[in-house]
Amino acid sequence: MLRNSASNIVKATYTRRLYSTYDSSSKVLSSLKNKDLIRTQGYINGQWVASSDNSTFEVNNPALASGAGTKIADVSSMTTKDYVRAINSAQDAFSDFKKTTGRYRSDLLMNLYRLMQENQDDLAKLIVLENGKPYADAFGEVAYASSFFQWFAEEAPRVYGDIIPSALADSKILVMRQPIGVCGILTPWNFPAAMITRKLGAAAATGCTTVIKPASETPLSALALAYLAEQAGFPKGSVNVLPSSDAAGVGKLMCENPTIKKVSFTGSTNVGKLLMSQSSSTLKKLSMELGGNSPFIVFNDADIDKAVDGAIGSKFRSSGQTCICTNRLFVHESIYDEFASKLTKKLSETVKLGNGLADGTTHGPLIHGKSMNKVRSHIEDATSKGAKVLLGGNKREDLGVNFHELTVLGGVTQEMDIFNEETFGPVAPLIKFKSDEEVISLANDTDVGLAGYFYSSNINRVFKVAEELQVGMIGANTGAISESALPFGGVKESGFGREGSKYGIDDYTVVKSVVLGGLD
Ligand SMILES: NC(=O)c1ccc[n+]([C@@H]2O[C@H](COP(=O)([O-])OP(=O)(O)OC[C@H]3O[C@@H](n4cnc5c(N)ncnc54)[C@H](O)[C@@H]3O)[C@@H](O)[C@H]2O)c1
Numbered sequence: 001m002l003r004n005s006a007s008n009i010v011k012a013t014y015t016r017r018l019y020s021t022y023d024s025s026s027k028v029l030s031s032l033k034n035k036d037l038i039r040t041q042g043y044i045n046g047q048w049v050a051s052s053d054n055s056t057f058e059v060n061n062p063a064l065a066s067g068a069g070t071k072i073a074d075v076s077s078m079t080t081k082d083y084v085r086a087i088n089s090a091q092d093a094f095s096d097f098k099k100t101t102g103r104y105r106s107d108l109l110m111n112l113y114r115l116m117q118e119n120q121d122d123l124a125k126l127i128v129l130e131n132g133k134p135y136a137d138a139f140g141e142v143a144y145a146s147s148f149f150q151w152f153a154e155e156a157p158r159v160y161g162d163i164i165p166s167a168l169a170d171s172k173i174l175v176m177r178q179p180i181g182v183c184g185i186l187t188p189w190n191f192p193a194a195m196i197t198r199k200l201g202a203a204a205a206t207g208c209t210t211v212i213k214p215a216s217e218t219p220l221s222a223l224a225l226a227y228l229a230e231q232a233g234f235p236k237g238s239v240n241v242l243p244s245s246d247a248a249g250v251g252k253l254m255c256e257n258p259t260i261k262k263v264s265f266t267g268s269t270n271v272g273k274l275l276m277s278q279s280s281s282t283l284k285k286l287s288m289e290l291g292g293n294s295p296f297i298v299f300n301d302a303d304i305d306k307a308v309d310g311a312i313g314s315k316f317r318s319s320g321q322t323c324i325c326t327n328r329l330f331v332h333e334s335i336y337d338e339f340a341s342k343l344t345k346k347l348s349e350t351v352k353l354g355n356g357l358a359d360g361t362t363h364g365p366l367i368h369g370k371s372m373n374k375v376r377s378h379i380e381d382a383t384s385k386g387a388k389v390l391l392g393g394n395k396r397e398d399l400g401v402n403f404h405e406l407t408v409l410g411g412v413t414q415e416m417d418i419f420n421e422e423t424f425g426p427v428a429p430l431i432k433f434k435s436d437e438e439v440i441s442l443a444n445d446t447d448v449g450l451a452g453y454f455y456s457s458n459i460n461r462v463f464k465v466a467e468e469l470q471v472g473m474i475g476a477n478t479g480a481i482s483e484s485a486l487p488f489g490g491v492k493e494s495g496f497g498r499e500g501s502k503y504g505i506d507d508y509t510v511v512k513s514v515v516l517g518g519l520d
C-alpha cells in the first residue's frame with residue numbers, strides 16, 4: 001500500500017514464518033532470530049535500566065486481547081525522575097554531539113538504516129505482536145521507517161546556511177542553522193517504528209539529542225530501535241528511550257522542562273492542544289502531527305476501478321487506524337451506485353480478517369476497546385439517522401475482542417457523527433454529491449486538515465481542487481501518499497510543522513544571524 005514498499009526500498013529477504021492464529025506472544029518472541037532486539041528496560045545515557053521505582057506495565061497483543069498468551073512482556077514504567085536523568089544526559093551529550101560534522105551523523109544514520117534492513121523480519125514481527133497489523137504491512141512499515149534514516153542520512157551533510165547582502169556596504173549577514181538542543185519526542189501506537197524514525201532521523205541529522213516516550217501500547221519496537229541505535233554507534237546520551245505508563249506526567253514534564261528545547265508530538269488533537277498550553281511557560285518550539293478527517297472525492301470523470309483501489313488502500317490501511325486514512329468518501333451522484341457496488345464487491349472478495357501473523361491475513365484487529373467503542377458508536381449513530389450498512393457492520397468476537405468487520409455505510413449525511421469526527425477504524429461512509437462547489441465546501445467543513453484525496457481525469461479540475469482543499473497533503477489519483485520525501489503535516493487543527501522531506505530539518509534547527517562588519 002505504501003509507495004515506499006518493502007520491495008523497492010529494503011532488500012532484506014521477506015522471510016515470513018507462518019504462525020497458527022492462536023500462537024502465544026511468547027512463542028513468537030522466542031522465534032526471533034536476533035533476541036537482543038527484545039528489550040524491556042529503559043535506555044538512558046547508553047545504559048539499560050529498570051525504572052527507579054521498579055514499576056512495570058503490561059504490553060498486550062491486541063489480536064489475542066483475552067486469554068492465555070495475550071501478554072507479550074512486562075516493560076519498565078520509567079518515572080518522571082528517570083526522565084529528568086535522561087534529559088540531563090541528553091543535555092550533556094548535546095554539548096559534543098552538536099559539534100560533530102554532518103558527515104559523521106550521516107554515517108550513524110546510515111548504519112542505523114542498514115541495521116533496520118538486516119533485522120526487518122524480526123522488527124516486523126514485534127510490530128505485529130504489539131500493534132496487530134498484518135505482517136506484510138508491518139514489514140512495509142519497517143521499510144518506511146528505515147527510509148527516514150536513509151533520507152536524513154542524506155540530508156545531514158546539507159544543512160546549509162546563507163549569506164545575505166547587507167544594506168551597509170562594509171557588512172555582510174551570515175546565516176547559520178544550528179541544532180535546537182534536546183528534543184522531547186512523543187509518539188503514538190499506530191506506527192510503532194515509523195513515527196519515531198521520522199522525528200529521530202531529522203533530530204539526529206541536525207545534531208540534536210533526544211528523549212523519546214513511545215506509546216505505552218507499543219514500547220517494544222521503540223526499545224528495539226534504541227538497541228539498534230546503540231549498535232549503530234550513537235554516542236551515549238544522544239538517544240534515550242523511556243517507556244512509561246504515565247503519559248500525562250511525562251508529557252507535562254517534557255513541555256515544562258527548560259532543558260528540553262523542542263517537543264514533537266504525534267497523536268490526537270486534544271492531547272496536542274494540552275501539550276501546547278503546557279509548553280507556554282517555556283515557549284517551547286513545537287511540532288504537532290494531530291488528527292485528521294480526510295475527504296476522498298470521486299468525480300464523475302474518474303477511473304472508477306482505480307478510485308475503488310485507492311479508496312480501499314486509503315480507508316482501510318491498518319484497519320483505518322492511520323491519521324491520513326480516508327474518513328469521508330464523497331462520490332458523484334451519477335456514479336455513486338456503480339462505485340458502491342464495485343467497492344463492496346472488491347472488499348468482500350479480497351479481505352481476510354485475522355491475526356497479523358496468520359497466513360492470508362489482510363487486516364488485523366483494532367488496538368483496544370476504546371477504539372472499538374468509537375467504531376460501534378459511529379455505526380450506530382449513522383444507522384439510527386438513516387445510513388444503510390452496505391457491507392460488514394459487525395464485531396467479529398469469534399476472532400477476538402478487538403476485531404471488527406470492514407464496513408461500508410451508504411447514504412451518510414452531514415448530521416451524522418461519522419461525518420464530523422475521525423473514526424480511526426474500518427468504516428467507510430459514502431456521501432453523494434452533485435457539484436464541485438458543493439463537494440469542496442463539504443470536504444472543508446471540518447476543523448482539521450491533514451490529508452485529502454480525489455480522483456479525476458480532468459487536469460483543470462485536478463489543479464483547482466488541489467488548491468481549494470484545506471489540507472496539508474493531497475493524493476490526486478492516488479490513495480497512497482506516504483514516503484520519506486513527502487513533507488508530512490497538516491493545517492488547521494491537524495497541527496503544524498512538516499516531517500520527512502527537506503523541510504523536516506527546519507523544525508530541529510534555529511537560525512542564527514551574524515552581521516559581519518568592517519569589511520571595507
Ligand atoms: N498526524 C499524525 O501523523 C498522526 C499519527 C498517528 C495518530 N494521529 C492521531 O492520533 C489519534 C489516535 O491515537 P491515540 O488515540 O492513541 O491518540 P492520543 O493522543 O491519545 O495518544 C497518542 C500518544 O500520546 C500519548 N499521550 C496521551 N495523553 C498524553 C498527555 N496528556 N501528554 C503526553 N502524551 C500523551 C499517548 O500515550 C500516546 O503515546 C488520532 O486522532 C490520529 O489522527 C495522528
Ligand SMILES: O=CCCC(=O)O
Pocket residue numbers: 190191194321322323324482488
Ligand atoms: O498515522 C500517521 C502516519 C501515517 C503515515 O506516515 O503514513
